[in-house]
Amino acid sequence: MKNKTIVFGLLLALVLPGLAAKIPDRPEKLSFPKLTYEPPNGAQYRVPLKSGPVAFVVPNRELPLVSISILVRTGKYNEPKGKEGLAAMTGYLLSKGGTQNRSAEELEERLAFLAAGLSSSVGDTSGSVGVNLLSKDLDEGLSMLREVLTVPRFQKNRIDLYKTQQLQAMKQRNDDSRNIERRELIRLAYGDHFFRSQVTTKASIESITETDLRGFHQAWFHPRNFVVAVSGDFDRKTMVAKLETLFAKWPYQGQAAKPVPTNKQFAKPGVYLVDKEVNQGRVDIMLPGILRDNPDYYAVQVMNDILGGGGFTSRITNRVRSDEGLAYSAYSYFPGGTYFPRTFVAGYQSKSRTVLYAAQIVLEEMRKITQEQVTDKEIETAKASYIQTFPQAFETKTAVAGTFASEEFTGRLAKNPAYYKNFRAKIAAVTKDDIQRVAAKYLTPDKVAILVVGNKEEILKGHPDHPVTVKSLTPGGLKDVPLRDPYTLEPLK
Missing domain, CATH: 3.30.830.10 (Metalloenzyme, LuxS/M16 peptidase-like)
Structure with a gap:
């Protein structure tokens, strides 16, 4: 038994140095083989x-x-x-x-x-x-x-x-400003x-x-x-x-499916403020969005990941949360609509006195990404997040069935049957020029509709060290949005 232990120890002494030599001293030096994955048909x-x-x-x-x-x-x-x-x-x-x-x-x-x-x-x-x-x-x-x-x-x-x-x-x-925010956001966006x-x-x-x-x-x-x-x-x-x-043998005839309506109308520029006595203001900075079959869709997704959709690697999160400490969560999303264009939203929740200052920072980041090219690291990180998480759409057999059923249901399987086959290549093909182009095309700060739910008096006071006016945020000015009766949804007087 003792001899076996000695032999095992000698083997470890020979093998471990070789293994250690292959382990880098910094995590960023780790390398991985290229992901090879083909989606099901x-x-x-x-x-x-x-x-x-x-x-x-x-x-x-x-x-x-x-x-x-x-x-x-x-x-x-x-x-x-x-x-x-x-x-x-x-x-x-x-x-x-x-x-x-x-x-x-x-x-x-x-x-x-x-x-x-x-x-x-x-x-x-x-x-x-x-x-x-x-x-x-x-x-x-x-x-x-x-x-x-x-x-x-x-x-x-x-x-x-x-x-x-x-x-x-x-x-x-x-009772909850989150419910008010959700309700009024849809009204303004559609x-x-x-x-x-x-x-x-x-x-x-x-x-x-x-x-x-x-x-x-x-x-x-x-x-x-x-x-x-x-x-x-x-x-x-x-x-x-x-x-x-x-x-088989269905007991009633039913009706043919109707097309989903598309008669949406986006709000005019302005700051839409719902006066609610709470300590923090909820803010949504909105712009008209796109359909998912828009040729710019892939560039828009990568751009938004860099701007505010990528969590702690995104600019809005870093500026509003990490650098300025104005919000716990700051983000943006820019989905592609299936039946009608969805809405771009950059949002956060901040103390009343810093609501306008945080809005100014978000608008600054929106302008910046239209005027300057993103960095190599930013575009590589954003594209990698889409490419490396792509297999999750098919990670189980239930997901496989559900994903293709959804594609059939919404019509994309017939219109673009190679969508999933080509998705990663489309993302990989996005360039820094593409990102700047789509940002300039869709992120137009002078057209934003900004929804704010919070204490009007405190919000309009602004931050003493960072004075920001509503007029400086949008040419549309301030528009008061009344609270609604919870049962009728008619404006409360």
């Missing part, structure tokens, strides 16, 4: 079902689980005027309100016994229904999913409970008449009936409006047959 999973939907079927035998997610072509934009909240209520109660054959309580009890999850929702531009369960319980899970999709109960006590919860939430709408700005009121929630719920459900929840993502422990051919049965 959505066509190999795509199955047009005879019963209407397109499905993406991705087997995975690693665990005895199955996940089924159904995207539905509907959304808030289909709500009749005066029935704001109908889409969300329908989406919630589909899986929470029972079925023709099971009460809500019985359905929940059975799901709990099976350790299964059943969910449903309807958002602005899509709906979803999904189930996750053990593969041995697949047939029963599909049976329950069929009931939820075709014969939901919309149980009265669940309708009443949902309404009560919504009214309680409304009562608190003005216009009062755009569907995203139509918010539930006490009257609209109380007016929704079981008949309304059934009408909305039967209009939009049918196979022609479905895109399905399925992954898990199953044989592909067998699963396709089960999906055909799931969607």
